[in-house]
Amino acid sequence: MTSPTTTEQRPTAQHQEEELTGAEIVVRALRDEGVEYLYGYPGGAVLYIYDELFKQDAVKHILVRHEQAAVHAADAYARITGKVGVALVTSGPGATNAVTGIATAYMDSIPLVVITGQVPVALIGNDAFQEVDTVGITRPCTKHNFLVKDVRDLASTLKTAFHLAATGRPGPVLVDIPKDITGHKTLYHYPEKVSLRSYKPTVKGHPGQVRKAMQMIAGAQRPMFYTGGGVILANGAEELVKLVRRLGAPVTNTFMGLGGYPASDRQFLGMLGMHGTYEANMAVQNCDVLVAIGARFDDRVTGNIAKFAPHAKIVHVDIDPSSISKNVRVDIPIVGDLRQVLAEMNQILAEMDHPTDARALAAWWAQIEDWRKRDCLHYIQNDEVIKPQFVIQKLYELTGGDAVVTTDVGQHQMWAAQFYGFDRPRRWASSGGLGTMGYGLPAAMGAQLAEPDSTVLCVTGEGSIQMNIQELSTCLQYRLPIKIACLNNHYLGMVRQWQEFFYGSRYAMSYVDALPDFVKLAEAFGHVGLRADKPADVEPVIREALRLKDRLVFMDFQVDPVENVYPMVPAGAALSEMILV
Template structure:
């Protein structure tokens, strides 16, 4: 890390110190939107070239962009917004980052300290409002605390189980002056993310791994956050165990590997969910047994011994009791397990019978669809995107049916390629997170798989994309319905489609053009692949592809809320 310590008693304003802290922290990019309370900071940003500022069109977009940036790189995302509405507009993004453990630091302006609590113009209790959806938050009440607080904010956001940290800065603090001294390290007695893994639990887990007959490795986003994909893959390959991924874990194990039994959960594959139900050993790695994964808790993996590896102890035995809890960093835990098993050249039992069973389940081909005739099946678009991009693009998505099809059909072979909103399920995430992803990976292809409902929730960011020349490809699966809402209404509300129909849709081609981009409408299945190729060939332009898709298509398989894993609706 670059250190920037001025020790010559020179005094700087809080705003100057703020910018110096970002520089010292190695931050190159800030997503934000100016306003009264942060004008001193913006003035300082304007005077220098080390830290670039990306102007979004809505603060929610800034946070999602920072999330996309962080999720597709190994760096924290940084956001700067003003007080009051600037802060409240960023809340959805902050809550999203909290649910998906994304390391971001959000700086919010605040009214002057003398005005706090007086219902001042653009005042809101940001620390109070954000408290339930941050890993931690701070308010700086003295300029002397600016540098140490910013250092702590980045440390807390990026260590342990990552998450969003909010730093609220009253305007007068950015005027006050003091010396600048950026701390080299942080030590907080109340926060220690470095955990020594209990070796007894490693030995116990290794014994179970070597003696089981029907194992499943259930790997989640924690593997990606821990940068442990390679370790997990090697470990699973050595054992020849089946691997399933959560929505957040996709890419942490190669999606085209024969040991991969696809995503599990509500819209997971038949083989993954059946294997979860019937297994005798469940190895949960960096996953948190969320309700979309487990379905009915008392019918979940009834015969399994559960090994649960997680950096957050409160995730262990929260929903499903772990027989062998392993509290610690995922990478560290897998390395220790590997030493215990691979290091000692021990071999697990033969599990051919289990693989035979899984391969039987696989024959259901539960993600299959039928592309016949001219009407475009949404799955066909994702499939074609996979083929045209050789499976090597960064894919962001919004929330709904298109998200599930992208997760099911785009086979992610690398971590940090699949950027989506899993925990909070935030429609509007796709486009701004694609911007952050493109900034973090300027030479890579970034595609946003979205739907006509989701894309409208942060559509204003098309303007940001033009300003910074972001050549994102928007894959709009336009079925003129809020597809997932419609699907639930079809199944569970006797086809009463309350408010799920999108009447008065814009002409997306003209809309894209009005923002200065290229737009194409694609209505025939035979045009899908050519359109995708054409879009990708336009290397320097944002291309909005509006695919008019089959309105009646549903996401299968599906486990209804509260049903067991072996009770899947297949079609």
């Protein structure tokens, strides 16, 4: 009989075997895993664990004001650092509050370990106080989850959780620990390695496929690169830039992939998809070879799938085989770790003589430059009303394009993606897949802890910010000098835009009445609030906010209430059928 999990259990100097309680094991495991921050909220089922956290200071605990925020903060910390984010919540409502955060991370493949308390083993299934079936609830929105029913399994389960979260296609892993287990004692040894017979992600790309792909790419008349969040997750940006520059091909990033290729580079055509640029979408629709790297042909990217990239042969590189040929038939699939596959591609390219057709490429670029001339993101800033795009553009200029940016969900999110150019990976944290309003502020907390010396901008709207506004209190407790830029248009702007375009301008429930005075609200939480009413106020407000380096500043920009996000590909239309201004 084979054992399902084989773990190397070589005790080292630090891993002296000693009897520890489950709670001590949790904290020791986090320490041994090198966890710097733990985002959480205490409650009955996790009191033993909190008691152990109290006795040490290696793992710093950040006390949020709502469990959803704990998971979002851990998520953004993971996106910015590349490490596994860790959250700790109690049973029942603690766990259910965390679910939105977990689902957010799951959709965007963010590595997290979420530890939830559970009622004592003997009470499970009894409808005990603060009991829910946490593993049942989170099964469809985690990469994997565990219920630990024996303290002897605890250390190896935690190790496996970190392993699963970080490897292959990353994702959130939940470990549900009944309260009595945290009180039981056992010998502690934290395994150094995990090997699971049922889980062995492919990391190296198939050499034959990679070679075939490179021949197809190099032979293209009109190549186009389309890269996604996978490039960021796999730390593949450097290899990608090398490859794309050498090939001289145009490149677009998905919303999740922003920063994977420098936005200021001439070969970058902007984001693609529903709110992508004219040139990016047109290039995808007209290319003859489309190279998809770490992207998943999501409906917001492809528009009408039947009309997507009609002339293209498609190369698709992804760590997750199930992403390949899920939505779009692929000609050359390659499964593997993107950084490795991109390195293999670079190596093959280096060995090729005259790899590309320079004349065809020049004609292709002439066509692209023509599309670029449409200047599809153009807007006019008058003296009267602040254009939301103008705010993002100013934020970009005044932060030198080097802030870490988090967003909520809606129009402001799309404008941030369009107008804040990222030249580096891991500077952008936004809920792309699930579209979670309320992500931005807690994400900014995780980002600020990850990058204490960077400017962290939370671009938000007056709708989204109210979904986790209580975290302003957390920001004060930990002195997180986040700069919140609220594009306040008094509407749930994206909903309003869809209602204007597709629902006969009947603005059902999209007007937000009775808004708080955000300046006073910020002050009430002990922060600084600034308001900009006119275009001339925008720059001074941002400058003042950036000057106040050690304070959280809430910038309330009163923007044009009826501005729309352009271009827009209506749902069901082909990418080339964009609504332009």
